[in-house]
Amino acid sequence: MKISVIGGGYVGLVSAVCFAQLGHTVGLIEIDIDRASSISRGSPQIYEKGLEALLSKHLEKSLHVSTAYDAIPDTEIFFICVGTPEGDNGHPDLSMIQSACQSLGRSLIDMDSYHVVVVKSTVPPGTTEGLVVPTVLEHSQRAGDEIGFCMNPEFLREGRAVEDFMHPDRIVIGSNDSRAGDWAESAYRGIEAPIVRTGIKSAEMIKYASNAFLATKISFANEIGNLCKRLGIDVYEVMEGVGMDHRISPHFLDAGAGFGGSCFPKDLSALIHLAEGMNEEPLILRSVQNVNERQPARMLELLQKKIGSLEGKRIAVLGLAFKNDTDDVRQSRSIPVILSLREMGARIAAYDPRANDNMKKMIHDIEYCSRATDALRDADACLLMTEWPEFGLLDEEFDLMKNRVIIEGRRILSCQDKEGICW
Structure with missing residues (x-):
């Protein structure tokens, strides 16, 4: 397939090189000239095990880097992988999503064939249908049945992102129609993993709920660890026993200084603000956040x-x-x-x-x-x-x-x- 990945950041670059590894022709669209130039020289600007080797393997062969949206003529599927950083009010900043959709829409004006737009960026439930779809259609001047839309959240652990892309626990695809979902699914042909097909909003929520639950496990282990320390108990012995329960699993039960990174804190904050905006009180999520901050x-x-x-x-x-x-x-x-x-x-x-x-x-x-x-x-x-x-x-x-x-x-x-x- 001919795939274009919009955004050369962490998720976009890993996705682009891995799609190339799967045998697709991939165009990586990065509007930051310095970042695009660095990637074009084979320097990913981020450290990720195996990433630089795959980039060098496919660069200028099945993987092409461009600052324009015509990186791959006749692209069939566009994956939007731009950042959604936390804004001042705790809500995710969707300005890069909107800008990408406007540029993508304009690039589709003169294309007559069917295309699929897949959102891989982490966005609040309702964003794809409420922002992405109308923005792309408006700027492409095309009818809704000429472009399919999907939500395909990423579950990449930093430090193991290439491995996670190629050997995922599951692939989640939310779509507005079966044809769009089928196209998105075909991009992952060659990867052995369960395919979860859902509606678009459900796919958006799966990402947030997954990260919030993992963050909850970490804060739970830390809170138990704080209590264990006062009692003179080794919390790692406790969590080893707890994690052997198949309903719980041992993962993310390592007590310590708390969680960080680009996903858990941001996504937890976004989910809290989403709940509060709908007059729901996120008691557990707030507690998870408070434990981590302290x-x-x-x-x-x-x-x-x-x-x-x-x-x-x-x-x-x-x-x-x-x-x-x-x-x-x-x-x-x-x-x-x-x-x-x-x-x-x-x-x-x-x-x-x-x-x-x-x-x-x-x-x-x-x-x-x-x-x-x-x-x-x-x-x-x-x-x-x-x-x-x-x-x-x-x-x-x-x-x-x-x-x-x-x-x-x-x-x-x-x-x-x-x-x-x-x-």
């Missing part, structure tokens, strides 16, 4: 109990990305910790295997180190924030500190004298 402060409370005032103290912060295997620092739990440390007068030495540069763009006035040992040298304490495997091997390196005061927000350290945030 969790990083517990590391600072532990730190102060151990070393007292933080004024002038050198604190090593290991891990800046919101999780391992990515350089994404969006909503990382390291951010509120670093900002609080700075307010308390601490001197911060930070290190991350991949995310130093991205964190520098957000927080300038701290020391960034090229190795964990550089951050640990002469430190009064260490806070571990990201579960990079290399951190799990640290032990004697902590002897470089003034005192071995080690608090971990992710359970990965093998040394004996560390203390967990909630275990």
Whole structure:
């Protein structure tokens, strides 16, 4: 098939290279000239396992990059993968969706054949039918039966996105008619996974509900972990037993500093505001959010109990990305910790295997180190924030500190004298 992917960000780029890997001819449309140029040179600008290799494999063969909407003439299916960041009021900012739909519509004016427009961006229920469909039709000057519309949410974990695309738990396709849904389904031919066919609004809600439930599991584990710590119980032993129940599963029950990234916080906030806008009180969702926002402060409370005032103290912060295997620092739990440390007068030495540069763009006035040992040298304490495997091997390196005061927000350290945030 001939596929065009609109948006060269995280979801768009991963989707484009994976569709090319499935044998389709793919055009990646990215209006940011610098990003498009970088991708065209084989540099994805994001770290994702296997992504750069696939990009190089298919670039200028079955994958073409353009800043215009004519990247692939006679495109059959358009996948909209632009960002929907959180707005000032908690609602997602849909301006990039609207702009993409306007440009896409204008590109379809002179095309007579049937096309399918698939929304892969995360959008509130009702957005595809209420915004995407009328905008595309208006600017294309075409009738509703000449263009099919679908919602196909992504479920890509950062750090494992290529694997998740090629080996998904399920593929969800919401469509306004069976023909459009069939076309969207055919784009995934070659992938073995259950196909869930729904209405468009249901597909939009499946994405939000999935992320909200996973976030709920994390905050639940953290709340139980906070209680377990007071009782002297190992929460990881507890959650191992809990997770063996097939109705619960062991996934997303790792207690720690909380969740971050580009999806969970944003999508949880959007779902809360959606509910409140419909006069529903999202009690559980609010609690999930509150637990997550408070969790990083517990590391600072532990730190102060151990070393007292933080004024002038050198604190090593290991891990800046919101999780391992990515350089994404969006909503990382390291951010509120670093900002609080700075307010308390601490001197911060930070290190991350991949995310130093991205964190520098957000927080300038701290020391960034090229190795964990550089951050640990002469430190009064260490806070571990990201579960990079290399951190799990640290032990004697902590002897470089003034005192071995080690608090971990992710359970990965093998040394004996560390203390967990909630275990």
